[in-house]
Amino acid sequence: MSILAFAEQRGGALRQAASETVTAGRTLADAMGVELTAVLLGPPSIASESEKLGRFGADRILLGRDDAYTEYVPRVYVDALVHAANDLEPKVILFPASALGKDLAPRVAARLKAGLASDCTEVRVEDGRIVAVRPAYGGKVYVTVAFKGEPAVLSIRPRAYMTEESPRDAEVNALSAQPDPSQALTKVQMAEGAAKERPDVAEAEIIVAGGRGLQEAEKWSLLEDLADALGPGTALGASRAVVDAGWRPHDEQVGQTGKVVSPPLYFAIGISGAIQHLAGMRTAKCIVAVNKDPEAPIFKAADYGIVGDVFEVVPRLTEEIRKLRSEA
C-alpha cells in the first residue's frame, strides 16, 4: 500500500513541481500511514537528482533512467507509469498540474480507468476516502470532491503545497519496465529560441501583471524593469484585454481564460480588475494595485493600493526595490 508521486524533470534537472508534488505526497502519506514512492523518469544522468526526493519525504524512489525518458513523450511515459501502478497498486497517484502533468495525468487515469481530480489545492483523507479541493470556473468557485474508487489520481496546482523538507534515506529501485520508443505515437522536440528567462506565471514567486492602463505594448519595459529589480523568481503577467489586443503573449494571461495563479506577491499595474481576472489571482497572498482610478474594482481585492499614474509610480517603485535589494 502506498502513494505514488510523479517527480517531474526537464533537461536532467528536477523541476520545482517535483518537490511540491513529493511534499503533497508526504503530507497525505502521513495522514494515511502509508509509504510514499516517488517515480522519476529521465536521462541516465538523472540518478544524481534522485537523492533530493528523499529530502522532501519520499520513502522509496522508482527510477527510470533511459535516453527515451529525456523528453516527455506521452506514450513512453504513460507506459512507465501504468507499469509502476500495476506493480505497486497505489491508493493515490499524484502529478503536478504543470504543462507536462496536465497532459500526462489524464492519459494515465484513462488507462487505469480511474477518476482524476485536476489542479487540486488540497488533498486529504476523510472517513477513509480521498477528498480534494479544486478551483473551477476559473477560480470563481472551489469544489470539494471525493473519490469513489481507487486509485485516486490527482494533479496538484503549482504553489499550492510549499516545498517542505522531511529528509529520509530513500531506497532507490530501478523501474522494472524498459521504455519502448518504437511505441511512441509522437515525436517531440523543444522549439528553438523560445526559452524564456523568467519563470512561468503559474509557478512564479512574484508576478508583475499589466493591463490596459499601460496604454501600449512598448510600455512593458517599465514592468520588465520592475520584474528585474524584484529578482529571478518574478514573472510577467497580463490581463485578458492586453492579450486580446496582441500586446502580450497568451501564456502570460491571468484569469479565467488564462492561468489561475497564487503567488506570495502580485502586482496589478493598470489593471481595473474584471471579475474573470480577479477570480484568477485572488488567492495570491499579497496583492498590490496601482491604478489611476480610485474606483477601480482591483482596489477592493488589493491589500495595498496606490492611486496614481502608473508611469510615475512604477519607475519609482523599481528604484525603491533596487535600493532595498542592494541593501540586503
Added chain:
Amino acid sequence: MNIIVCIKRVPDSEGRIAVGGDGASVDTQGVKFVLNPYDEFAVEEALKLKEAAGEGAVTVMTLGGDDSKETLRTALAMGADQAVLLKGKPSIDGLGTAEKLAEAIGGREYDLVLFGKQAIDDDNLQVPAMVAELLGVPSATVVVSLDVTGKDVKAEREVEGGHEIVEFELPAVVAAQKGLNEPRYASLKGIMAAKKKPLEEVDVGDAESRLEVIQVMNPPERSAGEIVGEGADAVPELVRKLREEAKVL
C-alpha cells in the same frame, strides 16, 4: 478531410457563479451560456483545415441535454456542416465523458478530432487526452500552432517557458489553446443556414462519474486593503509595508 470537433456549453466568463441551494452545485438560474471559448478556436481550425483541403466535412459533437442544441447551432452558424448531440449527462471527472465521446467517435470516419484545451466550467483539462488514449491515436494538447500536410501533422504546444514541437500522423486528436487562430464570427447568412443543417440526436445515457461533489463554495471575499497614498510619493511607504507588515519583500 473529415473533422470532428467536440464542444461544450458553458456559463459566460463575464458572469458571477453562485452556489446552488444544496451547497454542492452551481446555481445556473439566469446564467448566460456560451460556446466554450477554447472550443471556438477548435471550430475555427477545423473550418480552416477543411477549406484548405477543399473536401470533407466538419462535424460538431457534444454530450449534454437539449439546451446544448443552441451551442451546436452556434458552431453550425460559424460554418460546421453537421452536428451530433449525444444525449446524456457529462461526468464530474473527465473519464466518463471521454468514454461516451470516444465510443461515438470510434464508430465514425474521421481524420482529426479537435477540442478546446479545457472547458471553462469544470476546468478539468482531461477529456481530449483521455479520448486520444481511448481511441489509441496520437495527440497533442494545449496547441498554439497546427500544420497539417497530407497525413503529417506538426503541432506546437505551450509548455512553461517555451513551446514544444510535436510531430505525428493522422488520424489524431488535437486540443486548441488560445492563440491558435482568430475565430470567425457567425454571419447572418451563417445563422440562417445553421437552422437547416442536420442535427443528429443519439441517446447515450449518463456518463459514469468516478468522483462525487461534496461541496461547492465561493472563495471568501478578499477584504479591501488600504490605499497607501497617491502618486509616486506613496511608494517608499508601500515598500516599507511590503517589507515589514506583509513580509513579502
